[in-house]
Amino acid sequence: MSLRQEILRLGLGAAFVMTAGTATAASTLETTQKNDEVACGVSQGLPGFSSVDDQGVWSGIDVDVCRAVAAAIFGDADKVRYRPSSSKERFTALHAGEFDVLSRNTTWSLTRDTAQSLDFVAVNYYDGQGFMVRKELGVDSALELDGATLCINAGTTTELNAADYFRTNGMSFEAVTFEKSDEVVAAYDSGRCDAWTTDASGLYSNRIKLANPADHKVLPEIISKEPLGPAVRQGDDQWADIIRWSFYAMVAAEELGINAANVDQMKSSPNPEIQRLLGVSGTMGEKLGLRADWAYQIIKQVGNYSESFERNLGENSHLKISRGLNALWTEGGLMYTPPVR
Amino acid sequence: MMLNWMRANLFSSWGNSLLTLISLWLVWVIGSGIVEWALIDAIFTGDNREACLVPGAGACWPYVGAKWNQFIYGRYPLESQWRVDLIFAMGAGALIPSMIEGMRGRRWFVLFLLLPFPVITYVLLTGGMFGLAEISSDLWGGLVVTLIVAVTGIVASLPLGILLALGRQSDLPLIKAICVVFIEFWRGVPLITVLFMASVMLPLFLPDGVVIDKLLRCLIGVALFSSAYMAEVVRGGLQALPKGQTEGAQALGLSYWQSMRLIILPQALRLVIPGIVNTFIGLFKDTTLVLIIGLFDLLGIIQLTFTDAGWSTPQTHNTGYVVAAFIFWIFCFAMSRYSQRMEKRLDVTGER
């Protein structure tokens, strides 16, 4: 820590100023271990992905990624500090070191991977942009939306996709753009717009905020690819590996049929793949710089990908989103993990 | 009696009578509207949105009851809310005597508010010391954050504002220029751009690896912004003092800082108390802007509760806004009354 940083700390009050590790001074893993918690950037509230209840407990599939990382590093999934950020400040905050992993329904794109200096480590939800309309409007396809008014969240890929889609199809539209997603929902609900467009998952997850969710429907067209996944700062490959494999451990567990309930039995499974994943044999944990039972802890405390999905988005949640693209590759989806060996 | 009064004050001429009738109509429309919405058609009991979904329903009061705790404390953990209550109690306990002129020991109360109180507040709110659980500022919200932003803004801007005002009055051209540029810059830009700056630009100005909490970044922005306004208020006080005061101090052989500390500032600051209170009222109202950068002040928390599906009804928005408006109004109205009273008092003493 430089003198300048010391002085800043003294001057500004220690609890407000966190001196995060830098690539040169200490690796992200080392600082994380020192702080005894994973600093995780999440959304300001998107049910199913990352949202907080009245008691201050966070949940969602994006939250589960951070919990998995904490389980892998500390053996305790609760050692996470959540830092909500808006879509505007998320990248600045990640770069500034306010948190070390951004797990906040963020679309992986070339510009972000390069010019914004991020590293997307995996895709934990395959999404695409869709439209929601009132049933009474009698619209069955997005191609019938010529001349419609759209409510959009400002500063997202959504805004650009919508403009591209309408231009490509020779249609016109009027954009009403809001800074916060809750305002988008409120404005759409009030009838200010004919349609509301965002990631399909967002449409489903925010639908419950509408006064009468049953009066609305999502149109069949998906107009863009939105692979959402956790991102880290470029330049710390070990840290990127830890996040990547903490997530893949959950997918691998689903592939191998391991879940939170049976993980203890599975430890004695003769299957070498399972043995490697759970740390019974091999040195996978060591290679990542983690404990041997890293994946065991993830599965035990957070569950496999299917459990996380169903708990937060699927049948066991009030969102009832089907797996679709996010099913395992063996079941017609895109979820696929490189081999753990 | 009554009739005479009415004739003189309400129906003195044709035009006046017409105005009176229009006014009466306005009062009736607004008054009956409010009473109907807030009392007659309002829903008073219920456990969830079902209660307020009655067609033609007015205000949905049970929603306020259910969310009241969040309005005040945000997401501050229930078991630690006594810490906030303690701060409120201490603050009020010291503020009331320090506002009464002629109260014995008033000076000590003011001193307590300015020095140990902020430290105690800081320790109690954040915790992590003396066996108190640490509570991250992400969880702070509601009226607590509104008060923190407003009070910190005004307390931090006072010393800075005084220095800037002195600098602007100074004979030293370079210092004067710097102060003028600083003051005019902050007064010329909207607070929202300052807050954007604090949230997305300030991190770039810090050395690599130093991270400042979002709330603190916002506080820095607010303090800089209000210090410029404070400087202009203090300058007004400095200009109002007769020149004889400075000359007298010089004749006594006091240095610049001595004369400022002992003679000029005590008088000038007393004169500008109403101005300071008015700046505070403005700042208090402006704290609502922090919701735009994603902090949850009173209004921000109320908006957040709108997204709770369990309470979403056609009247939830209006009810929430009215509650917010009422809380803000009480604070601001009380403070503006206080500042008007001070103004009158100061006027009287000025005319001796």
Place this chain on the structure above:
Amino acid sequence: MSDTPLSKSDQPGTIARLLRDGQVRAVLAQLFVVGIVVLLGWIGISNVLENLARQNIASGFGFLDENAGFGVNQTLVDYDAGSTYGQAFWVGLTNTLLVAVLGVFLTTLLGFAVGIGRLSSNWLVAKLCAAYVETLRNIPLLLQIFFWYFGVLKALPHPRDSIALGEGFLVNIRGVYFPRAVGEEGIAIVLFALLAGIVATIVLSRAAARHLLRTGQVRKIWLIGLGLIVGLPLALYFVLGQPLGLDMPQASRFNVKGGVRIIPELIALVLALTTYTASFIAEIVRAGILSVPKGQSEAAAALGLPNGLTLRKIIIPQAMRVIIPPLTSQYLNLTKNSSLAVAIAYPDLVSVFAGTTLNQTGQAVEILGLTMTVYLLLSLSTAGFMNWFNSRMAIRGRS
């Protein structure tokens, strides 16, 4: 200072004497402060450069020529999704100016009305105006904007059930629509007649005012003025065969098409800004009027001037000298407060440029710098104009 080690060549006596010298101390103090400012600036800028380089974030204003690719729902200058960020900047700026001009105009009217109303001899009117001031100025503006936008305007019907206020005037949740006038041949003559009528009326009223000052007689000119401004252009309009077409708003599948439309975001913003700022202006006007000595109105009454004329000719001009400086700062506040548009999707400078454009490009320093500069220039130029206006209104010595 005294224990600072000195080099041998220096004579301690001279240094001490120099330090006591007022001028030397003044120079040193200034150098010290300037040094701190420069140092802080240097640290900040070097950090920014270092951080930008490390994070690979582009810098410079090159992005202004890049394709913006997003839509905006109210544009006063040419703009579509294929335009550049630079054009988006102008869209935002013109929208901000529109709100500021509308707001300043309306709030002045309302503020003066309420301010004068507070001093009305009618008890009820005075109390109503007082209640208006005390309520509105003690509630945060942002809350009032939300109230108008999410509370009041939300109650308007959907486009299919638009409220029709007479032929071609529609109101629904998407805005207020009215016919667009489309000029045909000959319209220029009518407009010219209108302009000439206004100019002539101003000249006449000035003459009448001079007449009043000279002789004390009131000349009623309003009938002539009405004839000049309304009658003559109207007559010409019909003589020339009504050279004006109307583009009527018409309901289409989703929205009302055609005509002129005012978006609800603009309505909510202007309403909130106007009513809020008016509560401050009312207080300023009241204080200004109260600052005019009572003798003035008594003297006017003694001269037999009617009440309205006293207010217009005697009280207001004198009160204006007290009113203008604080009024200026209210106009500035209104302009700056228009940036709250960002909360309700009105596409002003902050929303389009410091909002969307910043989010898309991530170039915080350039964009916020430019935005703040624009507001600074607006503030400084408004202040400059009002200072000039104020000096014109100042009491001039009699010759």
